[in-house]
Amino acid sequence: MxxxxxxxxxACGDGIDVIDYTFHSDRIKGLYCDGTVAIRKDMNTAQKTCTLAEELGHHHTSVGDIIDINSVQNRKQERQARLHGYNRLIGLMGIIHAFNAGCQNKYEIADFLDVTEEYLEECISCYRDKYGVYTTVDNYIIYFIPNLVVVEMM
Structure with missing residues (x-):
């Protein structure tokens, strides 16, 4: 699987219906509303995975109609849903597992984690904003600046 x-x-276990949908705008990849997630029909599996993770993030973190992106509160909820998706699909431990599996570049990491390179880049940027230059997890240091690097401490 x-x-x-x-x-x-x-999603099914949480009572959420996931449907493929043909959106009329190219900008829309997915939408969550009242227990239903609509996913753009013409995307590949990795794109659908990233979109579904974010839309499930909306289910778990968002309240009300947040379509108006001019609202600061709505933008905050959008960011929370994205972070939820990043942590679910990638997370700091996912980066470490990819490192331990021998992944050498962002393409290999994205492939290993079943996400798009764009999604991985957005996640790394988000983690860079959140953690700064580096963070430590267990006996690993994950550097975000200048590039993504994982170092195991002895």
Whole structure:
């Protein structure tokens, strides 16, 4: 079972319907409303995985109609849902697992984690904003600046 199928199963278990949908705007990848997630039909599996993770983040973290992006409160809720998706699909431990699996670049890390390179880049940028130059997890240091590097401490 791939990551997208696992997310679909989790959604089903939470009483959330996930449907493929043809959006009329190219800007929309997915929407969550009242227990239903609509996912853009013409995306590949990695794109659908990233979108579904964020939309499930909306289910768990958002309140009300947040479509108006001019509202600061709505932008905060959007960021929370994205962070929820990043932590679910990638997370600091995911970066470490990719390192331990021998991944040498962002393409290999994204492939290992079943996400798009764009999504991985956005996640790293978010973590860089949150943690700064580096953070430590267990006996690992994850550097975000100048590039993503994982170092195991002895």
């Amino acid at each position: 791939n990551t997208y199928e696992c997310l679909q199963d989790e």
